[in-house]
Amino acid sequence: MPAAPSPKLSAAPDEQGGPSPDILAAFEAAKGFMPTDEGLALYAAAVEAGRLGLPLLEVGTYCGRSTILLADAARRAGVTALTVDHHRGSEEQQPGWEYHDPETVDPEIGLMDTLPTFRRTLHRAGLEEHVVALVGRSPQIAALWNTPLGLVFVDGGHTDEHAGADYAGWAPHVAVGGLLVIHDVFPDPVDEFTGQAPYRVYLRALASGEFTGVSVTGSLRVLRRCGTAAPAQG
Numbered sequence: 001m002p003a004a005p006s007p008k009l010s011a012a013p014d015e016q017g018g019p020s021p022d023i024l025a026a027f028e029a030a031k032g033f034m035p036t037d038e039g040l041a042l043y044a045a046a047v048e049a050g051r052l053g054l055p056l057l058e059v060g061t062y063c064g065r066s067t068i069l070l071a072d073a074a075r076r077a078g079v080t081a082l083t084v085d086h087h088r089g090s091e092e093q094q095p096g097w098e099y100h101d102p103e104t105v106d107p108e109i110g111l112m113d114t115l116p117t118f119r120r121t122l123h124r125a126g127l128e129e130h131v132v133a134l135v136g137r138s139p140q141i142a143a144l145w146n147t148p149l150g151l152v153f154v155d156g157g158h159t160d161e162h163a164g165a166d167y168a169g170w171a172p173h174v175a176v177g178g179l180l181v182i183h184d185v186f187p188d189p190v191d192e193f194t195g196q197a198p199y200r201v202y203l204r205a206l207a208s209g210e211f212t213g214v215s216v217t218g219s220l221r222v223l224r225r226c227g228t229a230a231p232a233q234g
């Protein structure tokens with residue numbers, strides 16, 4: 001039986017240059033945690049970064065909620081969106097934790113597997129051809145990477161080990177003038193598990209002198225690569 005074609009959603013941006021109503025509806029319907037105001041800020045950053053003519057990359061795919069926005073921005077710019085994830089879930093998504101979703105567990109092996117849901121998300125949004133999914137551990141993939149990027153969106157694990165490795169592996173590949181976007185940045189120590197590691201990564205980026213702050217929306221921070229980019233590792 002032939003596969004059903006992807007739906008043809010409207011890709012025309014709204015009057016303010018944001019995503020079309022269809023794309024925004026697909027984002028809001030997708031499984032995930034990013035609120036709409038942060039999603040719109042991410043979309044604006046991706047549209048701006050897309051003007052560099054370089055790929056847009058996110059670390060932390062989960063089920064593809066934010067990927068919809070990156071992919072649509074990439075489609076507008078004529079570039080490719082890339083998304084990196086092992087699809088076994090981050091720490092806070094495991095059984096017994098607040099953000100665990102039993103629907104993401106593979107019943108055969110008993111482990112999380114968000115890849116099938118992610119693929120359905122992109123199919124429903126009609127964006128499969130605009131995304132390259134890199135399935136594996138972020139540090140392993142970053143070690144092999146040597147292509148400049150217009151945007152890197154860090155939204156993976158929330159421990160210092162994982163958030164720090166995502167920054168160290170991918171920030172050097174942001175082109176001069178490109179954007180580094182960090183999600184779940186919570187300065188309050190009460191958010192030690194969910195947001196303090198991304199907050200420390202944000203401070204690290206500013207302290208490096210290689211990035212300058214652009215905008216703050218909720219827990220989303222946008223920074224721009226300034227000066228001369230560090231040589232890519234790979």
